[in-house]
Amino acid sequence: MTVSDQENLLHTSSYYAASANDKSMRSELIGEQSCDVCIVGAGFTGISTALHLAEQGLSVIVVEGSRIGFGASGRNGGQLVNSYSRDIDFIKHHYGDVVGEQMAAMAFEGQRIIRERVATYQIDCDLKEGAIFAACNNKQFNELKEKKALWEAHGHDQLTLLSASSIQEHIGTGRYAGGLLDHWGGHVHPLNLVLGEAKAFESLGGVIYEASEVTKVTEGEVCQVTTAKGVVSAKQVVVAGNAYLTGILPDVEKKAMPCGTQVIATEPLTPEQQQAILPSDHCVEDCNYLLDYYRLSGDGRLIYGGGTTYGAREPDRVESLIVPKMLKTFPALQGVKIDYAWTGNFLLTLRRLPQVGRIGKNLYYAQGYSGHGVTSTHLMGKVLADALQGDTERFDVFAGLPQYPFPGGRMLRVPYTAVGAAYYAFRDKLGI
Incomplete structure (x- = not known):
C-alpha cells in the first residue's frame, strides 16, 4: 500500500x-x-x-x-440550509413555472428527513435549531425580504426578518444590515x-x-x-x-468542477465568549457570493469557514485565509487558539x-x-x-x-470560474 x-x-x-x-x-x-x-x-x-x-x-x-x-x-460547515444553491425564482425563470413548482414542493424536505433520521435512530450529532442568512449591505437585505416572500408563497411559514439592530440579538457583530432567521434551518456535526x-x-x-x-x-x-x-x-x-x-x-x-472550501475550529470558548458572539446558538451564513459561514459546535468551539479554491487545489495554510475573516466578524476573538484547520471539496455545476x-x-x-x-x-x-x-x-x-459542461472543458473551466468568482467578489465589496 x-x-x-x-x-x-x-x-x-x-x-x-x-x-x-x-x-x-x-x-x-x-x-x-x-x-x-x-x-x-x-x-x-x-x-x-x-x-x-x-x-x-x-x-x-x-x-x-x-x-x-x-x-x-x-x-462541511454542518449547516442545514433550505432550498437549492439556485432558488425557486431562478428555476422558474430558466425552466418554467411547472418545473419551478415541482422543485419548490421539494425545496424544504431535506431538513425534515434529517430531523426524522436523528429522531428515529437516536443519532448523536449535536443537532441545533435555527439558521440565519446575514446581509452585508442594504441590497442583500432587500433580497432577503424577497426570499422571505418567495419561500412563504411556497409553504415555508417559519421565517423571521431581522433588522440591523435585531440581528445583533443573535450575532455579536455590527457587520450586518439585517438578516433572515430560518427556524427550519439548523446545524449538526456532519x-x-x-x-x-x-x-x-x-x-x-x-x-x-x-x-x-x-x-x-x-x-x-x-x-x-x-x-x-x-x-x-x-x-x-x-x-x-x-x-x-x-x-x-x-x-x-x-459536467462539474470540484471546488475547495476552508474551515477552522477554535479551542472551546468560554460560556461568556459564546454568549457574546452567538447568543442564540444559530448557525450563520452571509449573503456574499464568496460567503462566510460559522456556528458553535456542541462543545462550544467556533467553526468558521469561507473562501473557495477552484479545481480542488489545497491552499498552503488554511488559517491564513480564514482567521482574518473570523476576526473581521468577531474582533474580540483576537488571540483565540485555532485547534483545527482543514479543507474539503464540494462539486460546482455551471x-x-x-x-x-x-x-x-x-x-x-x-x-x-x-x-x-x-x-x-x-x-x-x-x-x-x-x-x-x-x-x-x-x-x-x-x-x-439540462446539464452543461464547463466552457473549455477540464483545461479552461478552472480559470474561467476563478475569473467569474473574482468578478462577483468585487461586486460583494462594492455592495452591488
Whole structure:
C-alpha cells in the first residue's frame, strides 16, 4: 500500500474526525458479492439512499473508496440550509413555472428527513435549531425580504426578518444590515450524522465496504461494480461519488468542477465568549457570493469557514485565509487558539443545480449540489430510492434539467470560474 493509499484511509485532520463517535474501520471488498442495489460512495447521498432502500427491505451494498464521510459529507460547515444553491425564482425563470413548482414542493424536505433520521435512530450529532442568512449591505437585505416572500408563497411559514439592530440579538457583530432567521434551518456535526445513518443502515442488514476504490462500473441487465480485489453484481447501481468521483463516469464528471472550501475550529470558548458572539446558538451564513459561514459546535468551539479554491487545489495554510475573516466578524476573538484547520471539496455545476440522471436502464447518478449539500443530499436519497423502486416522478424533474459542461472543458473551466468568482467578489465589496 502506497503512502497515498494510506492517506485515503484517514479522515482529514478536522475537528469532526477528532470528535467522531465511531472511528472503526469497515472491511475491504474481497471476492464476489451480489445484491439488489450497489451504491458507490458512502457520503450523504449514498448513505441516505441506502438507508431509504434498506427500510423498504432491499438488499444493499455500499462500496466506498476511503472512509464513510471522507469527502464533503464529513468536512462541511454542518449547516442545514433550505432550498437549492439556485432558488425557486431562478428555476422558474430558466425552466418554467411547472418545473419551478415541482422543485419548490421539494425545496424544504431535506431538513425534515434529517430531523426524522436523528429522531428515529437516536443519532448523536449535536443537532441545533435555527439558521440565519446575514446581509452585508442594504441590497442583500432587500433580497432577503424577497426570499422571505418567495419561500412563504411556497409553504415555508417559519421565517423571521431581522433588522440591523435585531440581528445583533443573535450575532455579536455590527457587520450586518439585517438578516433572515430560518427556524427550519439548523446545524449538526456532519460526520457524526452520516456515521449515525450508516449505523442505522447496517442495523437493517445493509453492508458497507471501505478502502474499496471502484475502478469500473459496467452497465447491463446485471451491473458490475469492480474494485481491485472484488466485484459486486447488482440489479441497479447508484454512483454517488460527487467531487471525489474520478474516472468512473467521465461524461458525467466533465459536467462539474470540484471546488475547495476552508474551515477552522477554535479551542472551546468560554460560556461568556459564546454568549457574546452567538447568543442564540444559530448557525450563520452571509449573503456574499464568496460567503462566510460559522456556528458553535456542541462543545462550544467556533467553526468558521469561507473562501473557495477552484479545481480542488489545497491552499498552503488554511488559517491564513480564514482567521482574518473570523476576526473581521468577531474582533474580540483576537488571540483565540485555532485547534483545527482543514479543507474539503464540494462539486460546482455551471447552473449551480444538482445533476441527476440514469444511464441505460439501471445505472443512476447524482452529484453537484454546489454548496447546498447537507439538505439536498438527503432529499436526493429519497428521490433516488423512490426511482429505483419504480416511482420516477420526482427523479424525472431533476433528470430533466439540462446539464452543461464547463466552457473549455477540464483545461479552461478552472480559470474561467476563478475569473467569474473574482468578478462577483468585487461586486460583494462594492455592495452591488
